[in-house]
Amino acid sequence: MGERGTYTLQVVAAKPLLKEALQAEVGLPVNPTVPLFGFIGRLEEQKGSDILAEATSDFLKEDIQLIVLVMCPSLLYSILLLLSKTFLCCNRAAPQNL
Numbered sequence: 001m002g003e004r005g006t007y008t009l010q011v012v013a014a015k016p017l018l019k020e021a022l023q024a025e026v027g028l029p030v031n032p033t034v035p036l037f038g039f040i041g042r043l044e045e046q047k048g049s050d051i052l053a054e055a056t057s058d059f060l061k062e063d064i065q066l067i068v069l070v071m072c073p074s075l076l077y078s079i080l081l082l083l084s085k086t087f088l089c090c091n092r093a094a095p096q097n098l
Contacts, residue, residue, distance in 0.1 A: 028065050038067045 016032055023030045037059075043049040052068075060066060 022067070023065065026067055028067075031065075034063055034065055036065045036067070038069070040069045 019036055020030050020032065023036065028036075039049070039052055041047050041049065043053070056066065
C-alpha cells in the first residue's frame with residue numbers, strides 16, 4: 001500500500017495475485033473468475049452474523065467462495081460446523097473453535 005489507507009495502482013494490480021494466494025492458503029480451488037467473499041469479525045447478532053448464518057446455505061448454492069474468520073459463541077459455531085459438513089464440496093477446512 002502507498003500512504004496509509006490509500007489504494008495505489010500497484011495495490012489494485014496485485015489484487016488478483018492476492019486472491020489466488022488466499023484461495024491456495026485456505027485450500028479453496030484457485031479460480032480467478034469465481035467471486036470470493038469474506039467475513040471477519042465476531043459472530044454476534046449485533047454484527048449481523050446471524051443473517052450471514054441464515055443466508056449461507058442459499059448463498060453457497062451459487063458458484064462462489066466464502067471465507068469466514070470469526071470468534072463465536074457455541075451456538076453459532078455449531079451452525080457453522082453444520083454448514084461446513086453440508087457444503088463439504090465447497091470448502092476444504094472445517095471451522096475450528098479456538
